[in-house]
Amino acid sequence: MIELRFINPYKVNKSPLQLSYQNNDMDVMGNDAALVMRFTKPHAINTSPLTMRFGDDTGPVDPTLPILQANIGIESSLSWLNPPLITQVKNLAWQTQSVKTEFETAFSNAELVPVAFGFDWQTTALVTVQSSVKWGNSGYVSNVIQMPYKIITAIEYNEKDFNWLTQLDVEHTEFKQHWNSSELLKTARELHWHIKPLLESRELVIHYGETDKEYICYWRNHPFKGYVNLEFTAPATTHNGRLVMRFNNPDKVCYWGLPGGLVRGDDDVPTIDRKIPIEPQLRNTYIMQPTINCVRVSDDLKILINSVNYSISRGQFSATCNIKFCSRIDFERALGHELKISLNGYDFYVICEQPSTSNRFANASYSASCRSRFALLSNPYARATNYANPTAKTLAGIMSDILVNTGWSLDNKMIDYPIPTGAFTYTNLTPAAALLSVAKSVGAILDINDATKTVSVVPAWPVMPWDTANAICDVILNDSIILEHSTSQTISQEHNAVFVRGEQQGVACKIKRAGTLGDQFANDVVDTLITHNQAARQRGTCELANSGNKQNTTIRTKLLDDLPPIRPGMLVGITYTDSVFKATCDSMTINASISDQGAITVSQTIQVISNV
Incomplete structure (x- = not known):
């Protein structure tokens, strides 16, 4: 045709x-x-x-464009007009230690000359470089180069600032360069710290005290050595395109330890321990004037009561209480309301829920069962909901989501760790039950402060029962303030190792008691929140602490100005002559009553657990 x-x-x-x-x-x-x-x-x-x-019946056929062959995962296309190319060499210098990157170009046209780019960084001086590339003898050629050689992510840990040390000799310099054409569009430079002190009039604040361990991450082998080869297998044609160069991610290393400055803090460096135990004074005579007071929180209306029994133990999200009222009027005024009970100056907030009456000849009694204020986040006051973390969060973030819009704040004392997207879900749980479930998953309990509406998540065993000899007690009791004392023992199998596993996005770890062979295994633990080694370590430690023979000691003592209520989870020390017996508080009960003669009695009874 x-x-x-x-x-x-x-x-x-x-x-x-x-x-x-x-x-x-x-x-x-x-x-x-x-x-x-x-x-x-x-x-x-x-x-x-x-x-x-000349062509086929379908119409004219354009010549086939040259096919660009990429090497080692590099997609590239360059624009040029007429050969020959002009050799051009540009040196870019930044950072320390010489790392060389070569660009080699080879064309099939005999008149073309290879073009080499040399990148040399890590030198003693910082140089800002702007460059544009021109080749060919027919005018300017458009060229686009992208070099995403460092992934820009959120900083996991950043400690600053020692800006009172200035002037040269950069210890660590990080450069970020982006360009979309032959002309440099943007250059960002970040200098983290300096050495060679040149002191200026700046404020220097030194913090001291106990330091919590954290994940400390740093880049290893960055920037790393490498080279790029560009091979051109077809003659030059006028074609608009771009050159894309892809680089591997830098090697990131993280370790669990104490944060430091320029020098890594060793994990075995002791911190300053300023824990001071509560220890009532030893006296020959104790003069007591107990008080009982009960008011309605809404309007401070006084409610007359005969007795109150307030108790809480580990594993509960709210305390239970039983109140006996003086009259039917007081009983009706308190029913369904929030009450504040003051015993020897210590306040307890309860909700009067379940009424109970008893009538006999010439005598009637009115009482009610109560729960502490945190019960407002459970049935029947709060509705059960479903939850799934839509984004990656931490343990504290999950618990904060549970308490959102409830008026309660979170104080997390557990080691925080990341939880991937969709790893944690629950169905048909109230906020109180969901928060308790999360705490049990990592071997923790809830310590509720009803006055400030604060929920503290603390370890169920702050001190391991086999390591109490070197620990500092939270409370030390002497025999002069102990009213009653009784002991009993429970026998159970002792374990020194346990396997803790997650689910689809979890980890599997063997937790072994230090100093043992780790050959006596407990039942495996499987939980959706075991998504990190720290989660497995905390949960496994709690499981090992629960095993073994235990001695249960029940102690009834006083409620004094210098002896507040002993809360579950505290390490209690009991002095006998020159020795101290240490155990962990498992439950606490406060009893207060008024006799027919008007005598007031207030005491607290604790149950402590220790290894035999």
Whole structure:
């Protein structure tokens, strides 16, 4: 098939050649006639309006574009107009220690000259570089280069600032360069700290005290050595494109330890322990004036009561209480309301829930069962809901989501760790039950402060029962304030190792008691929140602490100005002559009553657990 295409209208050009004859006074038809050729304008080469193309029946076929072959995962396309290329070398310098990156170009055209780029960084001086690339002899060629050689992520740990140390010798410098054309569009430079002190008038604050362990992360082998080869296998054509270079992620290393400055803090460096135990004074005579007071929180209306029994133990999210009222009027005023009970100056907040009456001849009694204020987040006051973490969160973030819009605040004393997206879910649970479930998953209990509406998540065993000898007690009791004392023992199998596992996005860890062979295994523990080694360590430690023979000691003591209520989870020390017996508080009960003669009695009874 032949296709004829006219690209401009046809026109008849007048010839620039004119012919004339001269006879030199002779006849025109004679033999001596001469021919004269005269050109009246310059000769012009006209372009033919006819274009001939050969192809198939479907239409014209454009030439096949050259195929660019990428090497080692590099997609690239460069624009140029006419060969030959001009050799160009640019040196970019930043950071310390020489790392070389080479760009090699090779074209099939014999006239092309390879182009090499040398990148040399990590030097003593910081140099800001702006560059544009031009090659070819037909003008400027567009070129786009992207170098995402460092993934920009959120900083997990950043400690600052020692900006009173200034001036040169950069210990650590991080450069971020982005460009989208031949001209440098943006260069960001971050200097973290300096050495060679040149002191200025800045405020220096030094913090001291106990330091919590954290995850400390740093980049290893960054930037790393490498090179890039660009191979061109087809002749140069005019084509717009871009060059994309991809680099591997830097190697990131994290370890669990004490945070420090320029030098890593060793894990075995002791912290300053300023824990001071509560220890009532030893006296010959104790003069007591117990008090009982009960008011309605809504309007401070006084409620008369005969007795109150307030108790709480580990594993509960709210305390239970039983109140006996003086009269039916007081009973009706308190029913369904929130009450504040003051015993020897210590306040307890309860909700009067379940009424109970008892009648006999010439005598009637009115009482009610109560729960502490945190019960407002449980049935029947709060509705059960479903939850699934939509984004990656931490343990504290999960618990904060449970308490959102409840008026309660969180005080997390457990080691925090990340939880992947969708790893934690619960169904048909109230906020109080859900928070208790999360705490049990990591071997913790809830310590509720009803006055300030604060929920503290603390370890069920702050001190391991086999390691109480070197621990500092929270409360120390002497025999002069102990009213009653009794002991009993429970026998159970002792374990020194346990396997703790997560689920789809969890981890599997073997937790072993230090100093043992780790050959006596407890039942495996499986929980959705075991998504990190720290979660497995905390839960496994609690499981090992619960095993073994235990000694249960019940102690009834007083409630004094210098002896507040002993809360579950506290380490209690009991002095006998020159020795101290240490155990963990498991439950606490406060009893207060008024006799028929008006005598007031207030005491607290605790149950402590220790290893035998």
